[in-house]
Amino acid sequence: MREAKGYTAAEMQRKASGGSISERISKWELDTPALCVDLDKLEQNIETMRRRLAEAGIASRPHSKTHKCPAIAKLQLAGGSIGVCTAKVSEAEALFAGGVQPILMTTANVTAGKIRRAMALRKANPDFIQAVDNPRNAHDLSDAAREAGVVADVVVDVAAGTRTGVPPDGRALTLAQLVDSLPGLKFRGMIAYDGSVQHVKPFKARLEKALENAAPHAGAFEAMKRSGLNAEIFSGGGTGTYNIMPRVPGLTDVQVGSYIFMDNQYIEIGSETNEAVFDDFAPSLTVITTIVNAYWQGRLTTDGGAKAFTIDTPTPAVIGEPGFRYTADSDEFGKIEYETAGKAYEAGDKLEVIPPHCDPVVNLYDQIYGTRGGLVEVVWPVSARGCSQ
Numbered sequence: 001m002r003e004a005k006g007y008t009a010a011e012m013q014r015k016a017s018g019g020s021i022s023e024r025i026s027k028w029e030l031d032t033p034a035l036c037v038d039l040d041k042l043e044q045n046i047e048t049m050r051r052r053l054a055e056a057g058i059a060s061r062p063h064s065k066t067h068k069c070p071a072i073a074k075l076q077l078a079g080g081s082i083g084v085c086t087a088k089v090s091e092a093e094a095l096f097a098g099g100v101q102p103i104l105m106t107t108a109n110v111t112a113g114k115i116r117r118a119m120a121l122r123k124a125n126p127d128f129i130q131a132v133d134n135p136r137n138a139h140d141l142s143d144a145a146r147e148a149g150v151v152a153d154v155v156v157d158v159a160a161g162t163r164t165g166v167p168p169d170g171r172a173l174t175l176a177q178l179v180d181s182l183p184g185l186k187f188r189g190m191i192a193y194d195g196s197v198q199h200v201k202p203f204k205a206r207l208e209k210a211l212e213n214a215a216p217h218a219g220a221f222e223a224m225k226r227s228g229l230n231a232e233i234f235s236g237g238g239t240g241t242y243n244i245m246p247r248v249p250g251l252t253d254v255q256v257g258s259y260i261f262m263d264n265q266y267i268e269i270g271s272e273t274n275e276a277v278f279d280d281f282a283p284s285l286t287v288i289t290t291i292v293n294a295y296w297q298g299r300l301t302t303d304g305g306a307k308a309f310t311i312d313t314p315t316p317a318v319i320g321e322p323g324f325r326y327t328a329d330s331d332e333f334g335k336i337e338y339e340t341a342g343k344a345y346e347a348g349d350k351l352e353v354i355p356p357h358c359d360p361v362v363n364l365y366d367q368i369y370g371t372r373g374g375l376v377e378v379v380w381p382v383s384a385r386g387c388s389q
Helices: 011-017 040-056 070-078 089-097 112-124 137-150 170-181 203-226 356-360
Strands: 035-036 084-086 103-105 126-131 152-157 183-191 233-236 285-293 299-302 326-327 334-337 350-354 368-374 377-382
Touching: 040 070, 040 368, 070 084, 070 089, 070 377, 084 089, 089 103, 089 112, 089 356, 103 152, 112 152, 126 137, 137 152, 137 170, 137 183, 152 170, 170 183, 170 203, 183 203, 203 233, 233 356, 285 356
Parallel strands: 035 368, 084 103, 103 126, 126 152, 152 183, 183 233
Antiparallel strands: 035 285, 285 299, 285 350, 299 334, 326 334, 368 377
């Protein structure tokens, strides 16, 4: 689609009052690359997750590393989520500054600086919960909490065989008992995120592997409860297993993230009823990009390269042009190769593209343009952009 004006981010911010746009413009008038979310689809995804989990009798605690945006976190909370997760203390700080309180940080803070920041956040926010996965760190957290004059709410991170966590054998229970005994800490339960199964396909294989991997975690949680601990939280799972983890005994909530946006990585894993496409949630997040060169037969160049999409796989997908093969391996430019196209394209035309992996793509942008019916309705700052500490 041909550019009508090309509003810059600064111009759009000036048009925004409290996030809302006083003068509605088409998303096609935005300067590019522009990160957009379809508000109707976003709201639909939040409601679908709420309804499906309510039917299963558990809650959602969405991961904010997906959107890094307090406004979206508030929509999720208003839509029934019991809290949100963050990966880093800096994300938690940004969300709290944006008015979000019930936050569970899923990564342990192991350095003195991060521990001090986490305790300062806990002092300001009584709804902040943090994770721990080793005894020495538990002692450090307790000492820092006492120094800050707080009792820190803590969950034990139980390993799923990847990334972080204490093994789900007797060591998980021992650590939980230690946390419960330390004067600066309050034990709240456990988390166990299994990233290795989120993209297993088809659904039947994902179901079997997820339940197999989760069995030791359920056992660890049951052992904590049997020992008399106040094990009120058992949080885990993700978008790929949101309708599998409710079958795990004791699970209280799922740490879904990408469901609000979707991306090509999730779309291709298939759903319970459709092996080809994960269609439980609508792809709401797109990037508008502009064609900057159309001289060559069967090839187009856009202004959306790795700095707009990352170089994750699968490659970006151009909406309405299934024959387009989009490669974002140049820093500034995207390359499209094709045999057939739905129309003739020229420099200045715009395309709407589904990103490969929503989390890192969002982290590339300062703002998200919320659209409804193709018109820009809100501009949301990505307040936790770059918060990797």
